[in-house]
Amino acid sequence: MKNFLIVKLSAIGDVIHALPVAYALKEAYPDCHITWVVEPPAYDLVNMSPYIDEIILFEKKKFKSLGGFLHEYGPLKRKIRQRRYDAVLDLQGLFKSAAIARLGKAPVKLGMCNMRELSDKISRPVIGPHAHGHIVERYLDVARALGCPVNEVRFTLNVPEREADLSQQIFAQAGANMANPYVVLAIGANWPNKRWPAENFAKLADWIYDKQLIPVMVGGGIVDEQRAAEISSYSDIPPLNLVGRTNFKQLTYILQNARLTIGGDTGPVHLSAGLGTKTIMVMGPTDASRNGPYGQLANAIEVSHSCRYCWKRACPKNMDCLQNITVEQVIKKIEEIC
The missing domain is CATH 3.40.50.2000 (Glycogen Phosphorylase B;)
Structure with a gap:
């Protein structure tokens, strides 16, 4: 079974645009386990996806002080390292997401084409066929780089x-x-x-x-x-x-x-x-x-x-x-x- 770690923290619209990546991975690797790291405002959205198996909450505000960082870093690291991953996908492409992606143990670390704040030093940017196209397709290019055919784009959300x-x-x-x-x-x-x-x-x-x-x-x-x-x-x-x-x-x-x-x-x-x-x-x-x-x-x-x-x-x-x-x-x- 393959394990994937997706780092897409915020904002609401961006998380929505990234959701089809989870389905693309499940379509290609039906038995895979997908862990998603997200910030609290978008937690409910990720939680409604039937294709995401585990959610790790990243509460950025708790990391802002030195004391908070020292208190929170260890538990976050342990949560992420409970699994070894086949790939880490940094779909945020910022310093904070790169710091999280760095914690994941994986032979492959990929990011989207528009990475910033030195995040490309941790994950390799995927410059795919849709690098100048819609943001949904830019995210899906990262899944394509992992062998996903992306036959169907699904945003499926199940409301309790x-x-x-x-x-x-x-x-x-x-x-x-x-x-x-x-x-x-x-x-x-x-x-x-x-x-x-x-x-x-x-x-x-x-x-x-x-x-x-x-x-x-x-x-x-x-x-x-x-x-x-x-x-x-x-x-x-x-x-x-x-x-x-x-x-x-x-x-x-x-x-x-x-x-x-x-x-x-x-x-x-x-x-x-x-x-x-x-x-x-x-x-x-x-x-x-x-x-x-x-x-x-x-x-x-x-x-x-x-x-x-x-x-x-x-x-x-x-x-x-x-x-x-x-x-x-x-x-x-x-x-x-x-």
Whole structure:
């Protein structure tokens, strides 16, 4: 039996994009054992994959002080070294993931093509046929380098029955029946310039209501809660607000059963695409060829700015990057695919 160690710690969208690697390994080596090292925010996602056998939690904040490092390093090392691995896959490609990959005993250590922070000194970067393609395929190139044919790309996530039931209850408490058709609006994103304007979400929500569908806002954190309040204030009828009310297992169930998901380049939107739900992504600072909704790249709507794909977290020109993607453009795309 082969043993593989995957190091992919964060962020949510990146972990989602890496999930098909686990299936690719199982497809090629059905009896293999896959251990995945992940940080707490993405734990629930990895835990829902039927193809991952063991999860090691890396709590970065505990390593930040010298005392914390000395206390945590030994247990982490022992957990990782409970097995000898046939290969270690560093799909993060940063200093912290390289430090973890270094602990794994394996004859082969591979990483993705875009490794940084000297991580390529520990694992060999795989410059595969998709080195300039979608990030999902860049990760899968690492699996291909291990002999995986990658005949099928699967993001399979199994939601526990209890979490499915709780999702329906949360929906009902917010004022709607999940059995009725609904559209998910992923209103947030880590980068401010990846967020579609609140006014646009509000206009779109009103249009969705007019089509006898329920607009449902999802997200988390203070910024998203503020945006949800802003969107509600601009709307004729406030959308159903589930911001901050779901964990990732519940969000997964909600996305699985949605008619459609709309939002920027952010974790819930990538999760929606991976689950096979129809997904529209509005994009500006990042490009669809790398980060668009996987399997649905035709559903990405990109800004017309000449400076798009700048990959900057804040616009150096102080523009609202996504403002020129109109509600009408999104409605046209909805009518094309639904």
